[in-house]
Amino acid sequence: MDTIFFNGCIRTLDDSEKVAEAVGIENGRIVFVGTDKEAEAFSCKKRIDLKGRLMLPGFVDTHMHMLHYAFVERSVKLFDCASVEEMLAAAKKRLEESKGQKLTWLYCRGWNEEHFDKPRYPHKDELDALSTEIPIIMVRVCGHVAVCNSCGLELLKKIPEFPEIEKEVDMYTGLLKENAVQFYSSVLEAPSQEEVEDYIKYSAKKLNECGFTGVQSDDLASLPGKNWRRIMASYKALDARGELSIRHYEQCLFERAEDAKAFIEEGYRTGQRGDHFTVGPMKLIQDGSLGARTAAMNEPYEDSPGNTGIITFSQEELDDLFAFFDRHQMQAAVHCIGDRAMDMVIEAAAKSPYRKDNKKGRHGIVHCQITNPRILQGMKDQDLLSYIQPVFIDLDMNTVEPAIGAHRMDKVYAWKSMLDMGIHTSGGSDAPVVSFDAMENIYFAVTRKNISGQPQEGWIPSEKMSVDEAVKLFTKNAAYASYTEDENGTIEVEKNADFVVLEKDIYKIDPDEIKTTKVDMTVLGGEIVYERKVEE
Known part of the structure; x- marks a missing residue:
C-alpha cells in the first residue's frame, strides 16, 4: 500500500454506517477499511496517525460559481x-x-x-x-x-x-x-486563458482549505467576455497537466435556449470527462431571487403588490428544452426559487416524451426555496433532484415571511421534509453569493439558526436535520447528483481516496460548535492537498 491512515474515527457513510479506525490507499484508491489491528498486518510506504480525529468522505459543493468566486475576490x-x-x-x-x-x-x-x-x-x-x-x-x-x-x-x-x-x-x-x-x-474585456487558469487554481486551493475534494460549479458565463470556450479549454488544460486539485462537475449555463442547444449540437454531453473535469448538466435560470423580488411566484409578493416576479422561459420553451435535453442524453439543473418557477419545471419534466430513455435524466432544481406540499410531491413524483443551500437560512430567515406572507410559509425551505419524502437532496453554497464554508453550512442545516445563534429554537425547527443527514448532503448525496456514487461519497474499498479530517467530532459536540470547527486535512486521490498548520 502507499498510505495507511490509522487511529481515527472514520465514518464511512456506507449503507452499513460502519465506523472504522484505519483506511489504506494504493494508486489513489481505497484498498482497505478496518481496524488499527488489521492495518498493522499491511506493509506500506507511509503511515499517518489521525490522533483520534474524525475522518469523513471529502466534501462536495453541489452548486456554486467557482470561477466567479475568484473573480469577485479580486x-x-x-x-x-x-x-x-x-x-x-x-x-x-x-x-x-x-x-x-x-x-x-x-x-x-x-x-x-x-x-x-x-x-x-x-x-x-x-x-x-x-x-x-x-x-x-x-x-x-x-x-x-x-x-x-x-x-x-x-x-x-x-x-x-x-x-x-x-x-x-x-x-x-x-x-x-x-x-x-x-x-x-x-x-467587459475577457481575461486570457492564463488568467482563467489562475482563477481556477486559486478557487480550488480555497475550496481544499475548507475540506472540499469536489465541486459542481456554474462557470461558463461567469467571467467578463462570456468566452465559454476559453473557460472549457482552461479546465481541460489544467486537468491534462494534473494541476486541478479538485474534482469538477461543470453545470453548463447558457442564458438563451438557442445557445444551450448549440452547445449540445457541437457534441457536448453529460458525463464526458477527463481525470478531474467532467461535463455535467445543462444549467438554466428560470426565475430571479427573493431579495430582488424577481423570484417567480404564483401570487403577488406581500410587500410588492401586483409583482409576481419574472420567468425566463415560457412553459412551451421549457417543455421544448427538457425534451431536447432528454433526447440528447443531457442532465438538467434549473435555478428556481419561486413556486411558479418550480411548477413549470415539474410540468416540463413530466411532459418530456424522452425522459425514460435518458440515461442522464437525473434532472434537478437548484435552490428550491418557496416550496409547498404540492411542489414537494411533484418533485418526488418526477424524481427531481433538489440542490439546496443551507446557508440561505442565515441570509433569508428574516425576509421570507414579509415577502410572501404567513399564508405561504407551509413547507418553505423544507429540506428535512425533502429527505423524509425520499427526494434526492444535496448541499451547496451558491458562493460567492455567500460563503462556501462547509462547517457553517452543516451548522445551518442542523440548528436552523443564523450565524449569531438565533433564534434559540431554530427557524422552522421542524426542518432541522441530524448531523449525519447534513454531512451526507455534501458527501454521499452529492455523489449521486453527479452520477459518481460508485466512485465517491463514501469511504469504501475501490472508491477514490478523497477524505476530510476535522479537528472535532461534529457528531458528538454541541451543534452550536459545528460552525467554528476547523478542517485539519483534505486528501484528494490519496494525496494531501491541504493540511492546517497547528501551533504547538
Whole structure:
C-alpha cells in the first residue's frame, strides 16, 4: 500500500454506517477499511496517525460559481457595506489605488439594501460621479440585480443581444435585472486563458482549505467576455497537466435556449470527462431571487403588490428544452426559487416524451426555496433532484415571511421534509453569493439558526436535520447528483481516496460548535492537498 491512515474515527457513510479506525490507499484508491489491528498486518510506504480525529468522505459543493468566486475576490467587495455611501467609498478607493494603471472597467459585488439603515439602491448618477470614462457596475449580493454608470449603459446598448434584454434595463436609474446583469459581462474585456487558469487554481486551493475534494460549479458565463470556450479549454488544460486539485462537475449555463442547444449540437454531453473535469448538466435560470423580488411566484409578493416576479422561459420553451435535453442524453439543473418557477419545471419534466430513455435524466432544481406540499410531491413524483443551500437560512430567515406572507410559509425551505419524502437532496453554497464554508453550512442545516445563534429554537425547527443527514448532503448525496456514487461519497474499498479530517467530532459536540470547527486535512486521490498548520 502507499498510505495507511490509522487511529481515527472514520465514518464511512456506507449503507452499513460502519465506523472504522484505519483506511489504506494504493494508486489513489481505497484498498482497505478496518481496524488499527488489521492495518498493522499491511506493509506500506507511509503511515499517518489521525490522533483520534474524525475522518469523513471529502466534501462536495453541489452548486456554486467557482470561477466567479475568484473573480469577485479580486474585484471590489461590497458584502459588508451598510449603506450606498459605503459602497461608493469602496469603489472610489479602488479607483484611487489604480491611478497610473490601465483600468478598463470596475466590477463591484455584494451589496444588500436590506442590511442598510436606509434601504435603497444606488443610482446611475452616483456611479457617474465616480467615473464617466470606464464602465462601473455594482452587482447585488444575489447576482440578479445591478446598477451601472452611463458609460456601462452605452456599451450595453451596443451588444447584439440588447433588444432581448432592453426591458430589463432602466436607462434613467442604471438598474439592470436578470439577463441584463448576465449579459453586462459581454461589454467587459475577457481575461486570457492564463488568467482563467489562475482563477481556477486559486478557487480550488480555497475550496481544499475548507475540506472540499469536489465541486459542481456554474462557470461558463461567469467571467467578463462570456468566452465559454476559453473557460472549457482552461479546465481541460489544467486537468491534462494534473494541476486541478479538485474534482469538477461543470453545470453548463447558457442564458438563451438557442445557445444551450448549440452547445449540445457541437457534441457536448453529460458525463464526458477527463481525470478531474467532467461535463455535467445543462444549467438554466428560470426565475430571479427573493431579495430582488424577481423570484417567480404564483401570487403577488406581500410587500410588492401586483409583482409576481419574472420567468425566463415560457412553459412551451421549457417543455421544448427538457425534451431536447432528454433526447440528447443531457442532465438538467434549473435555478428556481419561486413556486411558479418550480411548477413549470415539474410540468416540463413530466411532459418530456424522452425522459425514460435518458440515461442522464437525473434532472434537478437548484435552490428550491418557496416550496409547498404540492411542489414537494411533484418533485418526488418526477424524481427531481433538489440542490439546496443551507446557508440561505442565515441570509433569508428574516425576509421570507414579509415577502410572501404567513399564508405561504407551509413547507418553505423544507429540506428535512425533502429527505423524509425520499427526494434526492444535496448541499451547496451558491458562493460567492455567500460563503462556501462547509462547517457553517452543516451548522445551518442542523440548528436552523443564523450565524449569531438565533433564534434559540431554530427557524422552522421542524426542518432541522441530524448531523449525519447534513454531512451526507455534501458527501454521499452529492455523489449521486453527479452520477459518481460508485466512485465517491463514501469511504469504501475501490472508491477514490478523497477524505476530510476535522479537528472535532461534529457528531458528538454541541451543534452550536459545528460552525467554528476547523478542517485539519483534505486528501484528494490519496494525496494531501491541504493540511492546517497547528501551533504547538
